[in-house]
Amino acid sequence: MSATAPTRARRGHDGWWPLLFVLPTMFGVVLFYLWPIVQTGYFSFTEWGAFGGQTWVGTENYRRLADEPDLGTAVVNTLVYTAIVLLGIPIAMFVASLLSRPGLRFSGFYRVLYFMPYVAMPTAVAMVWRLIYNGDFGILNWALALVGIDGPAWTSTPGFALVAVSIVGLWTSLGFAIIILSAGLKTIPPELYEASSLDGATAWRQFRSVTVPLLTPSVFFVSVITVINGFQLFDLLYALMGQGNPAIQQTQSLVYLFYNEAFLRNDKGFAAAIAMVILLIVGAVTLLQFRMQKRWVTYA
Amino acid sequence: MKHLMRSASLAGVAAVALALTACSGGGDDAGDSATVAATDAQAEITYAIWDENQKPAIDQNIKDFNKKYPNIKVTVDLTPYQQYFTKLQTQGESKTLPDVFWMNGPNVQLYAANDLLQPVTGLVDSGDLDPSKYPDALNELYTFEEEQYGVPKDFDTVALWYNKALFADAGVDVPTDEWTWDDFSEAANTISDKLSDKGVYGVVTELNSAGQSSYYDTILQAGGFMISDDGTTSGYDEPESIEGLQFWADLVESGASPSLQQLSDTKPNIWFNSGKAAMFTSGNWSVAEMKDSKHKDDFGIVRLPKGPEQRATVIHGVANVVAADSENQAAANAFLSYLGSEEAQRTQAEMGVANPAYDGTQEAFVDSVPSFGIEVFLESADEMAFPYPISKNTAAWNALENELLPQAFSGERPVEEVAKELATAMDEELAKE
Numbered sequence: 001m002s003a004t005a006p007t008r009a010r011r012g013h014d015g016w017w018p019l020l021f022v023l024p025t026m027f028g029v030v031l032f033y034l035w036p037i038v039q040t041g042y043f044s045f046t047e048w049g050a051f052g053g054q055t056w057v058g059t060e061n062y063r064r065l066a067d068e069p070d071l072g073t074a075v076v077n078t079l080v081y082t083a084i085v086l087l088g089i090p091i092a093m094f095v096a097s098l099l100s101r102p103g104l105r106f107s108g109f110y111r112v113l114y115f116m117p118y119v120a121m122p123t124a125v126a127m128v129w130r131l132i133y134n135g136d137f138g139i140l141n142w143a144l145a146l147v148g149i150d151g152p153a154w155t156s157t158p159g160f161a162l163v164a165v166s167i168v169g170l171w172t173s174l175g176f177a178i179i180i181l182s183a184g185l186k187t188i189p190p191e192l193y194e195a196s197s198l199d200g201a202t203a204w205r206q207f208r209s210v211t212v213p214l215l216t217p218s219v220f221f222v223s224v225i226t227v228i229n230g231f232q233l234f235d236l237l238y239a240l241m242g243q244g245n246p247a248i249q250q251t252q253s254l255v256y257l258f259y260n261e262a263f264l265r266n267d268k269g270f271a272a273a274i275a276m277v278i279l280l281i282v283g284a285v286t287l288l289q290f291r292m293q294k295r296w297v298t299y300a
Numbered sequence: 301m302k303h304l305m306r307s308a309s310l311a312g313v314a315a316v317a318l319a320l321t322a323c324s325g326g327g328d329d330a331g332d333s334a335t336v337a338a339t340d341a342q343a344e345i346t347y348a349i350w351d352e353n354q355k356p357a358i359d360q361n362i363k364d365f366n367k368k369y370p371n372i373k374v375t376v377d378l379t380p381y382q383q384y385f386t387k388l389q390t391q392g393e394s395k396t397l398p399d400v401f402w403m404n405g406p407n408v409q410l411y412a413a414n415d416l417l418q419p420v421t422g423l424v425d426s427g428d429l430d431p432s433k434y435p436d437a438l439n440e441l442y443t444f445e446e447e448q449y450g451v452p453k454d455f456d457t458v459a460l461w462y463n464k465a466l467f468a469d470a471g472v473d474v475p476t477d478e479w480t481w482d483d484f485s486e487a488a489n490t491i492s493d494k495l496s497d498k499g500v501y502g503v504v505t506e507l508n509s510a511g512q513s514s515y516y517d518t519i520l521q522a523g524g525f526m527i528s529d530d531g532t533t534s535g536y537d538e539p540e541s542i543e544g545l546q547f548w549a550d551l552v553e554s555g556a557s558p559s560l561q562q563l564s565d566t567k568p569n570i571w572f573n574s575g576k577a578a579m580f581t582s583g584n585w586s587v588a589e590m591k592d593s594k595h596k597d598d599f600g601i602v603r604l605p606k607g608p609e610q611r612a613t614v615i616h617g618v619a620n621v622v623a624a625d626s627e628n629q630a631a632a633n634a635f636l637s638y639l640g641s642e643e644a645q646r647t648q649a650e651m652g653v654a655n656p657a658y659d660g661t662q663e664a665f666v667d668s669v670p671s672f673g674i675e676v677f678l679e680s681a682d683e684m685a686f687p688y689p690i691s692k693n694t695a696a697w698n699a700l701e702n703e704l705l706p707q708a709f710s711g712e713r714p715v716e717e718v719a720k721e722l723a724t725a726m727d728e729e730l731a732k733e
Contacts, residue, residue: 050693051414052393135565136499136558153561243382244509246560246706263386265699 037279043272050266061273071274073250074257075281077162081253082230084166085173089222092177097211099178100185111182118175126239129168130155133240155241158250165237165251172236173229177222184218185211216297224289231282234259254278335630336428336637342371343631348401349376350384353588357651364647365638372631385695392416397623399632400639403450405441405616406694412444413692418622418629419447420636428637434657437687438617450619451640452657454648456583457680458513458604458613460484461590465598466578470494475579477676479605481521481547484579488556491578502556504568504577507548507709509702513582516614516689519544521607526689532730534697537723540609545708546715547607553711560710584665584677588653591669601673603680615685617657692733697726 044061046054065071095114099107117125132140135153144151154164192210201209234255241248252260255278262271337343349358355378362374377398379387385407391397397416411417423429431439434452442450460475467474470491475484488502505514516526524541527534535541551557558571572580575595580586581604590599604613620639622632638644645656652668655677666674691697700722708718 049414050410051389051416130565133565136562137566153559153565156561156564242564244702244706245564246508246710247564249703263390266389266695 040272040275043269044276046269046272048266048268054269057269061270064270065273065277070249070252070257071277074252074254077251078231078233078253080162081166081169081233082227084163085169085230086223086226088170088174089177089219089226091170092174092181092222093212093215093219095174096178096181096185097207100182111179114178115175117172120172122172122235123239125168125172126236129164130240130242133164156245156247158247161241161245161247161251165233165240168240169230169233169236173226177226180222181215181218184215188214213298217299220289220293220297224286227285227289228282231255231278231285254281335633336423336426337369337372337630337634339369340371341369341631341634343628344373344375345399345626345628345631345635346375346377347635348379348384348388348398350379350381350402351585351588351653352378352380353585354648354653357648357653360647360651361639361644364643365635368638369631369634372634374635395625397625399626399628400620400622400635402453403442403619403621405688405690406698408442408450408619408621409444409690409692410695411621412447412449416624417449418624418626418633419449420451420622421447423633423637424448428633429640433642433659434640435617435681437615437685438619438657441617441688441690442619442621450621451636453618453620453639453645454654454656455615455617455681456512456585456655457615457677457685458517458581458583459601459676459680460604461572461580461582461586462600462602463572463575463578463595463598464600465595466491466495466500466575469498469500470578474600475602475605477603479602481518481605481607484605485547485551485556488551488579489554492554492556495578496555499576501558501571501577503551503579503581504557504563504571505548505581506563506568507552507557508560508564508706510698511701511705512614512616512688515545515548515705517581517604517612518547518607520612520614520686521604521610522547523607523609527691527726527730531691531733534723534726534730536719536726542716542719543608545705545719549709549711549715552709560706584655584674587655587665587669587672587674590672591652596669597671599672601676603676603684611684612686613680613684614688615681616688618654691730693729696729696732700725700729 043054045056045058047057047060048054098104099110099114104110132138133154135141135151135156138151138154140154141151152160155161188211192214193206196206196210232255233253237251237253237256238259241251245251248256254274258271258274258278261267261274347358347362349355355376358376362376365374366372384402388397388401388407392411392414403411403417408417420429420431424431429451431448435455438452438455439448442448442452460479462475464474467487471494472487472490475487484503491500491502506512507514511519511526519526519535519541522540522544524538524544525535526541536545548557552559557563558566558577563571568577568580569582569586569589571577572582573590573593573595575598590596593599603611620636622629622636626632640658642658642661645658646661646664648654649656649661649664650668652665655662655665655674662678666678668674704718704722704725707713708715
């Protein structure tokens with residue numbers, strides 16, 4: 001990421017060869033990402049029939065969206081979810097530095113263990129957590145009952161449901177953050193630790209003054225990805241809560257709102273407008289993160 | 301930073317999902333004359349269904365079908381009911397509907413009106429199909445603008461399932477065919493009180509996402525209705541309809557039924573199946589599941605209790621249909637005719653998965669689990685059945701029911717207020733049809 005390559009020849013000298021090499025990738029990107037975005041932009045100004053066929057309705061969908069009471073709820077829920085999942089980064093940093101301590105046995109095994117939830121299918125993960133969270137028969141409430149707490153129906157009580165989903169999101173994303181941060185740790189030159197210990201720095205001081213600042217590029221990368229993923233919260237929420245859940249209206253995310261309009265109510269023009277809003281929000285937040293990185297990211 | 305850029309473009313994923321569904325090509329209209337494949341025809345067709353419990357019987361149907369048509373390969377596409385019609389609508393949009401698929405009452409008019417289904421008239425004319433072998437109510441359900449589009453597969457009515465062992469534990473007399481609402485409520489409350497330390501409830505039913513086995517029936521029993529006979533106005537604001545909804549709200553409030561949260565975490569069929577609820581109002585589709593329950597020997601079935609006005613259950617049936625633009629129309633028609641045949645429906649009955657539509661095959665279903673008393677469903681169909689409420693775009697107001705009514709059942713808002721809001725919103729949807 002932080003490129004240390006020697007200054008490259010200016011692009012003009014390479015001729016058209018580089019273009020040829022990126023062509024296959026660009027083809028896919030244009031066909032599967034850019035073109036659908038353009039199409040969705042167009043659809044957001046149309047109304048759909050039951051089985052396709054669009055009529056132009058101008059900005060009607062956006063006007064309806066502005067009056068949609070669920071939009072505000074969905075934005076807030078999505079932000080809360082993303083914020084909670086971001087809390088996983090400090091945890092991942094801590095675990096990653098433990099895993100990369102010299103002389104730790106089975107470190108590869110631990111790494112696999114932490115990474116597993118990330119590669120497991122969200123639906124499968126959600127099925128297991130649904131059992132854990134079950135209000136009447138779940139192991140979580142059973143454990144709480146042992147210490148005298150009467151736990152709620154975690155995934156079907158408004159408020160609790162969002163926290164329950166966020167915790168699973170955090171748990172799932174931990175593995176990815178740990179892998180990236182572990183790789184980041186490896187790029188920190190060992191001389192810095194030697195030098196600082198000669199100067200009498202404690203392990204904690206080393207973590208604070210060497211590890212943390214030099215890890216910021218990786219932390220930046222992980223946080224950008226986490227935020228983007230956070231804004232796309234859908235499958236986990238859907239699988240964990242299921243349909244016909246009394247708390248879904250208070251817990252829905254932006255993409256859930258999109259799904260509901262597009263595929264359950266079959267109002268695809270309106271849904272396209274929601275998709276455009278999601279795209280704009282994610283774009284704006286990501287841009288903001290890139291702007292802010294100067295303030296806190298240290299490139300060695 | 302290349303990886304980052306690639307991931308950033310994931311932001312367009314939602315947009316992609318939408319756009320992919322839009323790749324609709326222009327399909328050409330299917331001819332009116334239906335052809336049935338010759339027995340040596342070669343083809344591969346897809347059959348879409350939503351009930352996992354019926355899969356073994358369907359596989360058997362296909363095996364038997366292949367004895368006559370060895371070269372027609374049928375692939376079953378199983379999608380859970382919750383996603384089935386979402387997927388089907390997307391397939392309809394992109395002209396990729398399965399060749400043969402299950403259809404239900406709420407959706408048939410939508411598909412027929414958009415010319416996505418092949419009328420079965422041609423098959424009737426050619427003698428490959430005889431509608432008089434199926435109940436009239438079902439033929440009518442699948443007829444739109446004078447043309448029949450579906451071949452009835454089975455039919456469902458709703459009855460009261462109960463667990464004898466739990467009634468005995470609580471010292472309450474088991475339900476009878478003569479029960480009234482009061483008998484039902486009293487028993488449900490007593491059982492919940494007496495067996496609360498075992499976590500057992502008096503009654504469970506589906507309240508979160510469909511009314512067929514719960515409030516549709518009680519609304520009718522109270523003398524109300526969901527939709528007017530001409531399909532133009534909602535009946536939810538009628539006092540009798542509100543009474544039918546209040547019945548369930550009261551059972552939830554008194555604790556005779558688990559809360560809506562509990563019914564969402566653990567579905568009603570699971571509560572009953574695992575012996576944690578003494579009563580369960582459900583249709584004959586539950587036979588396939590309950591015959592494998594650990595507590596199956598304790599289960600019995602009686603008619604739904606009589607309401608303040610009358611006895612009632614809604615009747616509904618699934619039908620098989622062929623897509624209008626199927627590329628293997630002849631093979632699909634051959635399979636459709638087979639699925640509508642006495643032999644195929646008897647197989648389904650004998651395997652205890654469905655109450656078949658074909659005249660005279662229902663006995664086999666009743667005998668599939670003699671201890672249950674399945675004949676109650678047939679008697680209910682003859683004596684107290686009302687048509688399932690549908691209109692041209694049923695899904696639109698079904699979504700309103702699912703969004704609003706749980707607020708009434710949970711006690712969050714007064715039943716009357718919710719019912720009136722629902723009636724107004726539903727009337728708006730019906731006006732659009």
